[in-house]
Amino acid sequence: MSEARWSEADTTPEHIEAALRELLREQHAADENLVPARVLNLVVVADREWRGEVVNRLERLGEYHPSRTILCTVEEGRKHLDATATVSGDGAGEGRVGVLRESVEIEMGREHMGRVDTIIDPVIVSELPTVLWSPHSFDEAVESLLGLVDVILIDTDDPVYFDGPGAALTRAAELSDSSVYVVDLAWLRTVPWRERLAGSFENPSRREALQSLKRIYVRYNPASVVSAVLLIGWLASRIGWQPGALEPAPGGALRGTAKKAGGGSISLEFNPVPQATRGIAGVTVTGDAGFSLSLDRGPGGLLAREQRAGVRPQQWRMFGTSRGEGGILGDGVRQALLRDATYRPALEAARSLTP
Amino acid sequence: MESDYQLSENPLVEGLERLPVRSTVLVIFGAMGDLASRKLLPAIYNLAHEGALPERIELIGISRGESTDEKFREHVRESVDRFSRRRPNADVLNGLLETVHYIRGAFDDADLYARLREAVEGLDEKFGTPLNRVFYLSTAPEFFPVIVENLGEAGLNTAEEADVRVVIEKPIGYDLASARLQNEAVRNHFDESQVFRIDHYLGKETVQNLMALRFANALFEPVWNRNFIDYVQITASEDIGVGTRAGYYEGSGALRDLVQNHMLQLLALLTMEPPTSFEANRLRDEKVKVLEAIVPPRLDEVALMAVRAQYGPGVVSGGETVGYLEEPGVAEGSRTETYAALKLYVSNWRWAGVPFYLRTGKRLSRKLTEIAVTLRPVPHLAFQSSGSLGVQPNQIILTVQPDEGVSVSLGAKIPGTKMQIRPVNMEFHYGTSFMSESPEAYERLIMDAMRGDATLFTRNDEIEALWGIIDPILSAWGADTTSPIPQYPSGSAGPNEADALLEGCAWRRL
Numbered sequence: 001m002s003e004a005r006w007s008e009a010d011t012t013p014e015h016i017e018a019a020l021r022e023l024l025r026e027q028h029a030a031d032e033n034l035v036p037a038r039v040l041n042l043v044v045v046a047d048r049e050w051r052g053e054v055v056n057r058l059e060r061l062g063e064y065h066p067s068r069t070i071l072c073t074v075e076e077g078r079k080h081l082d083a084t085a086t087v088s089g090d091g092a093g094e095g096r097v098g099v100l101r102e103s104v105e106i107e108m109g110r111e112h113m114g115r116v117d118t119i120i121d122p123v124i125v126s127e128l129p130t131v132l133w134s135p136h137s138f139d140e141a142v143e144s145l146l147g148l149v150d151v152i153l154i155d156t157d158d159p160v161y162f163d164g165p166g167a168a169l170t171r172a173a174e175l176s177d178s179s180v181y182v183v184d185l186a187w188l189r190t191v192p193w194r195e196r197l198a199g200s201f202e203n204p205s206r207r208e209a210l211q212s213l214k215r216i217y218v219r220y221n222p223a224s225v226v227s228a229v230l231l232i233g234w235l236a237s238r239i240g241w242q243p244g245a246l247e248p249a250p251g252g253a254l255r256g257t258a259k260k261a262g263g264g265s266i267s268l269e270f271n272p273v274p275q276a277t278r279g280i281a282g283v284t285v286t287g288d289a290g291f292s293l294s295l296d297r298g299p300g301g302l303l304a305r306e307q308r309a310g311v312r313p314q315q316w317r318m319f320g321t322s323r324g325e326g327g328i329l330g331d332g333v334r335q336a337l338l339r340d341a342t343y344r345p346a347l348e349a350a351r352s353l354t355p
Numbered sequence: 356m357e358s359d360y361q362l363s364e365n366p367l368v369e370g371l372e373r374l375p376v377r378s379t380v381l382v383i384f385g386a387m388g389d390l391a392s393r394k395l396l397p398a399i400y401n402l403a404h405e406g407a408l409p410e411r412i413e414l415i416g417i418s419r420g421e422s423t424d425e426k427f428r429e430h431v432r433e434s435v436d437r438f439s440r441r442r443p444n445a446d447v448l449n450g451l452l453e454t455v456h457y458i459r460g461a462f463d464d465a466d467l468y469a470r471l472r473e474a475v476e477g478l479d480e481k482f483g484t485p486l487n488r489v490f491y492l493s494t495a496p497e498f499f500p501v502i503v504e505n506l507g508e509a510g511l512n513t514a515e516e517a518d519v520r521v522v523i524e525k526p527i528g529y530d531l532a533s534a535r536l537q538n539e540a541v542r543n544h545f546d547e548s549q550v551f552r553i554d555h556y557l558g559k560e561t562v563q564n565l566m567a568l569r570f571a572n573a574l575f576e577p578v579w580n581r582n583f584i585d586y587v588q589i590t591a592s593e594d595i596g597v598g599t600r601a602g603y604y605e606g607s608g609a610l611r612d613l614v615q616n617h618m619l620q621l622l623a624l625l626t627m628e629p630p631t632s633f634e635a636n637r638l639r640d641e642k643v644k645v646l647e648a649i650v651p652p653r654l655d656e657v658a659l660m661a662v663r664a665q666y667g668p669g670v671v672s673g674g675e676t677v678g679y680l681e682e683p684g685v686a687e688g689s690r691t692e693t694y695a696a697l698k699l700y701v702s703n704w705r706w707a708g709v710p711f712y713l714r715t716g717k718r719l720s721r722k723l724t725e726i727a728v729t730l731r732p733v734p735h736l737a738f739q740s741s742g743s744l745g746v747q748p749n750q751i752i753l754t755v756q757p758d759e760g761v762s763v764s765l766g767a768k769i770p771g772t773k774m775q776i777r778p779v780n781m782e783f784h785y786g787t788s789f790m791s792e793s794p795e796a797y798e799r800l801i802m803d804a805m806r807g808d809a810t811l812f813t814r815n816d817e818i819e820a821l822w823g824i825i826d827p828i829l830s831a832w833g834a835d836t837t838s839p840i841p842q843y844p845s846g847s848a849g850p851n852e853a854d855a856l857l858e859g860c861a862w863r864r865l
Binding site for chain 1: 365366367368369370371372373375376377378403404405406408409410411412444445446447449450451482483484516757758760782784786787788789
């Protein structure tokens with residue numbers, strides 16, 4: 001592991017960029033097997049007070065570490081820019097190539113937010129995709145950077161960021177309408193559930209039940225209602241249901257219906273349940289003729305329970321491990337290189353569910 | 356919002372990175388063997404860890420050894436603990452072990468298959484739905500025909516409302532005749548669409564990237580022909596010796612071990628025409644076409660087109676090493692080659708006249724797998740480049756290991772007042788451009804077999820085309836029992852005799 005650092009108070013973007021170039025040159029000169037990673041730029045705009053938490057989350061990205069991370073920590077009243085740049089590499093040796101990664105922290109003030117693009121633009125690697133993550137809102141900075149970035153990471157589950165699920169989904173739709181690609185961490189929390197539900201109906205004998213579903217019941221961590229709504233939005237968009245707005249029910253639950261394409265309706269129920277991790281806790285799909293399939297989070301995977309008419313109930317485990325919130329963010333960074341065409345239709349269906 | 360879908364299609368799979376697989380019972384013949392322990396069982400665990408396995412999976416291990424369900428589960432746990440690429444999660448591993456069963460029996464014993472059928476049908480009944488069957492033959496190749504015949508005789512080659520597939524490990528045959536016999540034995544009981552012949556090399560990301568490089572970039576295809584390419588060298592060198600594998604290697608040799616499968620697969624992917632789609636048979640059609648265009652040497656041409664050698668004593672990493680003939684388990688006076696070099700031509704419009712040089716060997720100076728494509732020199736130079744290395748032909752180097760990447764050599768001006776040229780490299784390393792770790796080849800291939808996607812598996816006619824290329828060489832070398840086998844020092848770049856194959860070029864430095 002090799003590491004080189006540079007820092008300067010009251011600096012400029014040009015100085016930061018020059019320092020990065022020099023650090024890369026030095027590292028490569030010291031060991032020609034060290035070459036810079038060239039995957040993507042990650043720009044993070046975060047409140048200075050929450051710097052530690054953000055840094056912790058970035059450190060837990062693991063293998064999905066971007067090649068250049070630019071962390072902007074924002075402080076009230078700060079007038080000038082202070083910056084630290086670090087270039088670190090590992091893996092070289094015995095004729096193998098080692099990968100250098102660059103990270104920059106720029107301390108700035110709120111007054112910089114309106115034109116933060118002019119600070120970031122010189123510092124990013126211009127030929128790489130640029131991803132923006134702004135976990136503490138800073139809408140002004142987001143607006144300023146929209147013309148510069150290719151992908152924005154948002155979390156529509158985040159109650160701090162959005163004033164309720166409706167506002168969160170509307171903002172996601174607005175961003176999706178702009179030139180940037182939206183990666184929504186709430187959507188990524190539904191990935192294992194979407195995969196398992198899709199897998200459950202891969203069996204042709206069960207697939208017919210898709211058309212005769214009568215009720216969907218979702219359990220979720222209270223902080224992840226948007227994940228739950230997006231999951232049902234996904235089902236609705238894939239199967240062709242027209243969901244209506246949900247109504248509040250006792251205990252924080254939500255109830256509603258969706259119209260089926262061929263007539264009839266389907267009952268939708270959402271219940272918050274205690275769960276340590278964010279995201280979905282369980283899903284039950286119920287059809288006619290006594291069919292129901294429940295998937296619930298458990299140790300070592302999802303616990304599945306199936307009932308069918310005339311057959312004794314079955315119970316089994318679908319193996320898998322939880323990615324945790326670090327894994328979700330890492331997956332978000334990875335998704336920046338991919339494109340998921342099913343998010344937008346799911347988002348639109350989910351918006352129909354929210355008042 | 357999409358509303359119309361056929362019941363025959365699953366509308367939920369659209370957009371998923373990981374496509375679902377129907378519930379499956381995976382039966383491993385040779386479940387206590389080295390391949391199963393080191394590769395298959397850890398791969399299955401890793402798939403479970405990632406949530407990639409079908410919603411219901413049952414694993415049946417079959418072997419001749421005395422064991423029980425409990426003992427086999429312990430064996431699986433030890434294999435996973437020791438060889439998994441990630442630290443096992445206790446809940447996942449314990450859950451997976453609950454799906455593991457063991458059946459003891461000799462592979463030629465009909466009673467084994469009766470018990471297997473009973474076990475598999477019992478699982479169908481227990482789950483209330485027929486499970487897909489995947490029979491994985493991780494045994495010595497002589498058992499392949501025996502097992503497929505017994506599976507057929509026991510009626511295990513078909514199932515109502517479920518797919519049945521058989522996965523066969525390499526080597527498929529020992530030569531063309533035995534490969535044909537083996538294909539015939541399999542075809543007697545299984546349709547070709549049910550057969551998945553593994554060459555794990557095709558499961559490597561690096562090899563699949565070769566197709567991406569060729570067919571996803573407009574840059575290379577215009578020059579990918581005889582008009583621009585002078586010659587190609589494909590190298591698969593190893594720095595290690597035969598180690599503890601002398602028993603296997605004595606019956607195989609470098610030509611069968613690496614050239615007949617991995618290296619000719621690389622050659623096929625490098626030279627085939629663009630497939631119309633990446634559907635399994637379209638891709639394999641193109642590979643077969645180009646393999647059939649490689650003219651095998653006549654027996655009297657073999658000496659001019661192929662060189663074999665054995666490693667002698669030498670110095671590797673500063674330490675002295677013994678030669679092949681002194682390795683434990685190697686027969687006295689063995690004529691098994693540890694090095695093979697070939698010159699081949701692809702007789703079609705695209706490649707006619709372009710020599711393809713292949714070399715592989717053990718105990719060479721370094722471990723390296725690469726394809727080096729050398730372009731023809733520029734037709735005219737408008738300036739002198741005296742006082743420098745001068746203008747060299749461009750080379751496109753595709754490195755498979757140890758560092759996967761692509762390098763293009765270009766002529767560039769040396770700074771100064773004169774027009775002096777030297778070659779420089781434009782390099783691209785996959786490791787610097789993607790974040791995620793590549794999955795093990797076996798994880799990808801096991802999932803593809805369970806899903807029924809044969810794109811990365813070898814078809815019967817492909818196997819026979821591969822053997823057809825090297826069969827005359829095997830025959831000529833087998834018939835020659837007196838000529839001395841050239842020796843090369845361990846730690847060197849190979850035998851000098853291999854230089855004679857080259858026309859107007861030299862082997863690339865390892």
